[in-house]
Amino acid sequence: MRAAVYSKTKSGKVLQIVDVERPVPKDNEVLIRTRAASVNPLDWRMKSPRPGVDVAGEVVAAGKHVTQFKPGDAVFGLCRGAFAEYACASEAELVPKPEHLTFEQAASIPIAGLTALQALRDRGHLQPRQSVLINGAAGGVGTFAVQIARSLGADVTGVCSTRNVEMVRSLGAAEVIDYTREDFTRNGRHYDVLLDNVGNHTFSELRRVLTPRGLCVLTGAPKQLWAALARMLKAFAWPPFLHQKFTFFIAKRNQDDLTTLCALMRTGAVTPVIDKRYQLSATADAIAYVEQGHARAKVVIGFE
Structure with a gap:
């Protein structure tokens, strides 16, 4: 699968799109086919070689201890390595995607909304x-x-x-x-x-x-x-x-609060706002745009 990966060079840290193995979910995790992800400031500040936390997509596999989700479910929440065609996430950090939201809107919610x-x-x-x-x-x-x-x-x-x-x-x-x-x-x-x-x-x-x-x-x-x-x-x-x-203040990952945000979306009290959309191949450009500090609302990564 394709994924955005940071690598070290003589000139510093560089983000590239490379082929990596598809991750395997742990017992309490699900494997998500990523449909959208969004960019946060921590995506260039973090030390992880696989950036991306906000994710929305479809469950394709579930660990043996997962009870809340099954393959085919549309979900959004927090994961590791969201800027990839597939990503693993704990079921405790995901919620069902409201039907009226697009995957891009859902992906824009987690970190900023929480x-x-x-x-x-x-x-x-x-x-x-x-x-x-x-x-x-x-x-x-x-x-x-x-x-x-x-x-x-x-x-x-x-x-x-x-x-x-x-x-x-x-x-x-x-x-x-x-x-x-x-x-x-x-x-x-x-x-x-x-x-x-x-x-x-x-x-x-x-x-x-x-x-x-x-x-x-x-x-x-x-x-x-x-x-x-x-x-x-x-x-x-x-x-x-x-x-x-x-x-x-630093936000805490909290499934109940993601559910609260979903309720606000359903009533129309809150609607995600998206500034720009990029494809996975342009993830480095998306991160650079957010890093400049002039983005309006959220910047999302889409997957063809």
């Missing part, structure tokens, strides 16, 4: 009628976050560039701030929850945005690893006597 849901609901404790600011509202996590926040009954403000203002507004943001024209940390407005997917402001600047007991959830991180680690340490070291809180 991050948005868990960051707002579990870390942000977002409640109806609270105000929430989403920095990076047009990105993969951001487009899900705007819709999920609205479904939770919050008053949503999104921050994005000029070309994305109308899209973010169409997703349910009551107000949209164009960061090329206005600095949201200096306009005097305050929010109960701030979801920061970008990491382009200092903690002092973010404090100005929060209400006296506001909470900032940090999901975005600068590209440099040292800067990301320093940002995380600052969040944990924030003085305990301050009522404003900062928390760094």
Whole structure:
């Protein structure tokens, strides 16, 4: 089968499409014929030679301990090596694909959708009628976050560039701030929850945005690893006597939460947004496009 594989060269890490053996599922896994996958920042930061986590496809084989799925089932969720014609995934990290979603839409959900849901609901404790600011509202996590926040009954403000203002507004943001024209940390407005997917402001600047007991959830991180680690340490070291809180967040793989996202899709509260589509042969181009940081919503890999 064809798969995207990182190999080391004198000039660095290079992604190539090569022929590899089809994987064999473990007892608690299924083998999926990949119909679509989506790109996440971790796909170029991770050390694994086989990138790709978000997957959607059809079950072709199941391990002997698998009880939830059988060959022929359409599923989506998390796996290892999603940028390949076949991939193995634990049944505990998959859910049935809603019939009204395409495979590409389903593949765009897992990492970004789980991050948005868990960051707002579990870390942000977002409640109806609270105000929430989403920095990076047009990105993969951001487009899900705007819709999920609205479904939770919050008053949503999104921050994005000029070309994305109308899209973010169409997703349910009551107000949209164009960061090329206005600095949201200096306009005097305050929010109960701030979801920061970008990491382009200092903690002092973010404090100005929060209400006296506001909470900032940090999901975005600068590209440099040292800067990301320093940002995380600052969040944990924030003085305990301050009522404003900062928390760094990484999504957890959770089948129940994937089911929750499916329910939101079925009711129409959340709809995946796709920016660009690439074929497996152009996976390196897709990853490079996302790495530049200007993708709108999700970028997906399709399979002919």
